[in-house]
Amino acid sequence: xxxIVYMATNTVNGKRYIGATSKGLxxxxxQHEQAPNAKRITCRYFHAAIKKHGAGAFExxxxxxxxxxxxxxxxxxxxxxxxxxxxxxxxxxxxxAGRTVSKEARLAASLSRxxxxxxxxxxQRQIEAQTxxxxxxxxxxxxxxxxxxxxxxxEHKARLRVARARQVVTEQMREKYRQNSARRPRDAMGRMI
Numbered sequence: 001x002x003x004i005v006y007m008a009t010n011t012v013n014g015k016r017y018i019g020a021t022s023k024g025l026x027x028x029x030x031q032h033e034q035a036p037n038a039k040r041i042t043c044r045y046f047h048a049a050i051k052k053h054g055a056g057a058f059e060x061x062x063x064x065x066x067x068x069x070x071x072x073x074x075x076x077x078x079x080x081x082x083x084x085x086x087x088x089x090x091x092x093x094x095x096x097a098g099r100t101v102s103k104e105a106r107l108a109a110s111l112s113r114x115x116x117x118x119x120x121x122x123x124q125r126q127i128e129a130q131t132x133x134x135x136x137x138x139x140x141x142x143x144x145x146x147x148x149x150x151x152x153x154x155e156h157k158a159r160l161r162v163a164r165a166r167q168v169v170t171e172q173m174r175e176k177y178r179q180n181s182a183r184r185p186r187d188a189m190g191r192m193i
Contacts, residue, residue: 003072005079008046008087012053017046017087022069024181046087056066064144090116098130 003022005051008029021028030117035042036051042112050058063079066072118126135143152160 001070004062005049005066005072006060007063007079007083007085008058008060010049010053010057010087011059012057015087016083016085017095018063018076018080018083018085019043019093020069020072020092022072025060034131041070043087043089045089060136122182 003020003023005018006025006028008017008019019028019032023031032047033050033055036047055087064072064075066075073093080088080092170171187193
């Protein structure tokens with residue numbers, strides 16, 4: 001079955017949306033036209049325009065036919081970069097690359113999560129995302145500079161002492177500490193800088 005890259009053009013203002021599908025234009029068009037009434041909106045600007053102007057205000061055309069869906073996604077990315085359609089929020093290819101999130105949206109997302117404890121699954125996902133992550137020297141220096149000279153409250157110091165007391169330090173961890181310590185620059189007196 002062939003896949004296509006299609007374009008929907010708003011006949012009222014000339015703005016366009018480019019997408020790729022393996023389902024055929026008729027099926028994908030129907031999905032877009034029903035989406036503004038759904039709870040979860042994926043193509044926010046495009047679906048808001050369908051809701052505002054009506055489904056009949058859009059002209060649908062097939063731009064490219066491809067042998068595979070992967071080829072259609074590549075063509076979609078290329079056409080979005082070339083034509084710069086106004087309703088596309090991302091660079092295409094089924095990802096969120098190129099999507100910009102406003103400060104207001106980031107603040108709203110942050111506020112909605114405040115005070116809500118993380119589930120064990122959420123914590124595990126965060127741990128897995130950070131495990132094995134390598135930081136550049138400049139990034140590590142920036143983190144270090146941000147922490148340098150920071151004063152902790154007595155309550156925080158007490159919590160750190162309790163946490164360290166419970167920590168079991170293995171010989172492997174001690175060796176890693178020694179190696180990291182040996183790499184750090186020292187002053188004339190032998191103290192770490």
